[in-house]
Amino acid sequence: MTQAWQLAIGPVGFRLGSAWGRPMTQLRQLYDGYPSPSFADYTARIEPARPWRRWLRPSLAITGDYMIPEALPMALGHGLLALEMAMNLQMALGHRRHLLIHAATVERDGRALVMTGASGSGKSTLAAMLGERGWRLMGDEFALLDLDTGSIHPFPRAVSLKNQSIAVMERVAPADRFGPLLLNTPKGSIRHLRPRADAIVGMRAPATPALLLFPRFGAPTDVRPVGAAEVFVRLTQASTNYVALGEPGFDALSRFALTVPAKAIDYPDTEAAIERVERLWAELS
Amino acid sequence: MPCESLTLIYHRPSGITHVVAPPVPALLEALDQPMTARDLAARLGFDDAEAVALLNERLAELVEAGLVRRA
Numbered sequence: 001m002t003q004a005w006q007l008a009i010g011p012v013g014f015r016l017g018s019a020w021g022r023p024m025t026q027l028r029q030l031y032d033g034y035p036s037p038s039f040a041d042y043t044a045r046i047e048p049a050r051p052w053r054r055w056l057r058p059s060l061a062i063t064g065d066y067m068i069p070e071a072l073p074m075a076l077g078h079g080l081l082a083l084e085m086a087m088n089l090q091m092a093l094g095h096r097r098h099l100l101i102h103a104a105t106v107e108r109d110g111r112a113l114v115m116t117g118a119s120g121s122g123k124s125t126l127a128a129m130l131g132e133r134g135w136r137l138m139g140d141e142f143a144l145l146d147l148d149t150g151s152i153h154p155f156p157r158a159v160s161l162k163n164q165s166i167a168v169m170e171r172v173a174p175a176d177r178f179g180p181l182l183l184n185t186p187k188g189s190i191r192h193l194r195p196r197a198d199a200i201v202g203m204r205a206p207a208t209p210a211l212l213l214f215p216r217f218g219a220p221t222d223v224r225p226v227g228a229a230e231v232f233v234r235l236t237q238a239s240t241n242y243v244a245l246g247e248p249g250f251d252a253l254s255r256f257a258l259t260v261p262a263k264a265i266d267y268p269d270t271e272a273a274i275e276r277v278e279r280l281w282a283e284l285s
Numbered sequence: 286m287p288c289e290s291l292t293l294i295y296h297r298p299s300g301i302t303h304v305v306a307p308p309v310p311a312l313l314e315a316l317d318q319p320m321t322a323r324d325l326a327a328r329l330g331f332d333d334a335e336a337v338a339l340l341n342e343r344l345a346e347l348v349e350a351g352l353v354r355r356a
Contacts, residue, residue, distance in 0.1 A: 229291045233304060243300070250295040250302055254286050 006036050010144065010155040010203045011097070013037025014087055017045035019054055023079025030080070030158050030179040030192055033200055042066075042094060044086035046079055062086045066093035081182050081190055084160065091142060091155075092240040098144035098153060099245060099252050102238045105138035105152055106130045107202075111210035112152045113281065114143050114260070116238050119187070122217030125165040126273050128193055132172050133274065137199040138207065147248045150255055151206040156199045158192040166191045168270055210284055212262040213277070219266035221276060226264050232257035299351050309352075312343060319356060 003024035007014045014037070018024040023046060044064040048054035058076035062068075064086055074082045091100060103116035104127035113135070115123040124140040131137030138154040145152060158179065161169050166189060170178070179192035194200075214226060214234070226234075235253055236242050242249045263280060267273035286293045292310040294303040315328050322344060326337045347353035 227289050229288045229293075229304060232288060232293060236302065246300050247295050247297065250293070254288070254293050258286075258288060 008037035015040035042090035112207035
């Protein structure tokens with residue numbers, strides 16, 4: 001492995017490796033200011049898909065402690081994205097210390113707003129925008145639910161902005177926090193955004209979940225309450241390790257579903273969503 | 286664990302989560318020891334044939350789900 005680096009994101013340490021220099025350089029620039037871990041929980045690497053693919057029409061495979069056999073190789077130009085996916089993969093397949101919920105989370109006054117939904121629901125963009133407007137970004141990919149305390153631990157990776165969201169965030173965040181624009185990925189155009197410094201400094205500070213939202217981008221504004229049973233079922237589907245955790249996962253998730261109020265919000269644009277989120281948040285207290 | 290009108294169950298032997306609606310929680314609570322379907326019906330106060338037939342249907346579903354074991 002020609003390039004190696006260790007990176008702490010919240011309570012998780014990664015040992016990263018790349019057979020090529022450029023993706024690792026991009027990653028180090030993107031995660032500038034992040035601490036080194038005291039212990040690396042997971043190894044995540046990108047390697048040539050075949051030995052000759054290091055030089056000849058380079059293409060890469062994601063490897064590490066956990067890997068998916070027969071995964072399609074990726075273009076070297078998407079190496080940064082592959083390293084991000086490699087970290088996600090290790091978490092999704094290997095992590096057992098917390099219940100992982102596929103969700104974006106922001107924090108204010110020690111309380112967490114958790115937003116979950118399918119890819120394209122707008123949760124990453126919403127979390128990124130809130131992170132520029134007085135909230136602490138805790139993460140846009142995984143919410144780490146503590147099995148004992150029920151609190152949410154930050155996992156503030158770079159935000160993965162897709163397609164129209166890129167321009168939206170380029171208007172509000174400084175250029176030096178963005179990674180390179182990656183075109184023609186399986187999800188279209190992708191550009192990563194490093195969270196604000198307060199999110200990095202506070203990456204070890206958990207928060208108590210106070211509100212769960214199911215955002216849906218592209219529809220007229222609407223808000224509906226979501227019952228605890230529906231929340232429970234939808235979150236089992238949004239968790240990558242619920243089954244693996246067994247009873248502790250059940251206990252943690254059922255407690256979350258029964259105690260955290262939940263709403264589904266439809267919104268036509270980010271500004272409308274933020275206005276609605278702030279109003280719902282104010283109604284909590 | 287009660288959850289609105291439903292009940293969440295973590296089944297330890299299988300590790301499977303179940304979300305069940307009434308009358309399943311009451312049936313499982315009444316089944317606190319091995320018993321015949323007839324005894325269970327009596328315990329629940331079912332005495333007409335139609336109610337007992339419905340009980341047997343629910344029990345068959347619970348056997349299928351792995352929450353009740355046929356002796």
